[in-house]
Amino acid sequence: MADYLPSELVITPKGGVYHLDICPEDIAHKIIVVGDQDRVELVSKFFDEVTHKSQHREFACHTGNYKGKSLSVISTGIGTDNIDIVINELDALVNIDLETRNEKSEKTVLEIVRLGTCGILQDEIPIDSFILSTHALGIDNVGHFYERNVDEKTERLALDIESKVKLPKYVKPYLTPASKILNDRLLTDDIETGITVTSSGFYGPQGRRLRLPLVENDMLDSFSDFKHDEVRIANLEMECSALFSLSSALGHQATAICLGLANRRKKQFTKNYDEKIIELIKHVLEHI
Numbered sequence: 001m002a003d004y005l006p007s008e009l010v011i012t013p014k015g016g017v018y019h020l021d022i023c024p025e026d027i028a029h030k031i032i033v034v035g036d037q038d039r040v041e042l043v044s045k046f047f048d049e050v051t052h053k054s055q056h057r058e059f060a061c062h063t064g065n066y067k068g069k070s071l072s073v074i075s076t077g078i079g080t081d082n083i084d085i086v087i088n089e090l091d092a093l094v095n096i097d098l099e100t101r102n103e104k105s106e107k108t109v110l111e112i113v114r115l116g117t118c119g120i121l122q123d124e125i126p127i128d129s130f131i132l133s134t135h136a137l138g139i140d141n142v143g144h145f146y147e148r149n150v151d152e153k154t155e156r157l158a159l160d161i162e163s164k165v166k167l168p169k170y171v172k173p174y175l176t177p178a179s180k181i182l183n184d185r186l187l188t189d190d191i192e193t194g195i196t197v198t199s200s201g202f203y204g205p206q207g208r209r210l211r212l213p214l215v216e217n218d219m220l221d222s223f224s225d226f227k228h229d230e231v232r233i234a235n236l237e238m239e240c241s242a243l244f245s246l247s248s249a250l251g252h253q254a255t256a257i258c259l260g261l262a263n264r265r266k267k268q269f270t271k272n273y274d275e276k277i278i279e280l281i282k283h284v285l286e287h288i
């Protein structure tokens, strides 16, 4: 019997994965993931050649070449629930034989860089900064559905965070390091670093109070005030926790670099998105 039956792994009539609706030959092994589908074209317009373009639901995919590197750019839509789909299906494209439905004996390692936007949690990080994640602190729940295996140092840091930050009582945070290999390539002098919080929503789960009262009003300040040796919590967004935890469990390399749109401490919002996102795209294309 095949390892993965149709109820578990849906394969399209043309031999691709269901939600992304792409086939193994449609993707490169270096992949930029973005939340917004309109950002896919913004990235691929810098490619020297585009060899594949597709879109199904929020998952747009362009593949091509940039200065001799084979690259794909894929939109995930918003949230860690979508990341569960994207990472499982990308892994299936390279590590499961979609014709026989059996796992391949030789595994392919993907390099995945999230090129996103985020909110800033530190006074000293200026608006419009690029923030490279050292870890993702999930306050969503996707990571809790998979067995986790993190090193002792990360576990100690996670326990320290859990003891100090203020979260609603049913939220259990989980911490996963970003890929050091990718971070060494992406880090340059002008880039900020720190732990990225991944929330399950944009408003209450990121401490935004509109008309609905929140159960924990000090959450954001408790993130900003956290310190562990030189480690700080830098930013807040909606995808990294699942991206890092699923990728590392599957043996892939993953990190994120985000443009800081809002400084939540200083209550500032950018006026420079169009120009700064292009700058970030160029940085990622050069260093991935």
Ligand code: R1P
Binding pocket: 034, 035, 036, 077, 078, 079, 115, 116, 117, 118, 202, 237, 238, 239
């Ligand atoms: C919220 O507005 C969205 O923006 C951020 C968040 O993570 C969330 O997806 O990232 P993207 O700009 O990559 O979508």
Ligand code: URA
Binding pocket: 117, 118, 119, 120, 202, 206, 236, 237, 238, 261, 262
């Ligand atoms: N994306 C987020 O998730 N939060 C912000 O504050 C800005 C961008």
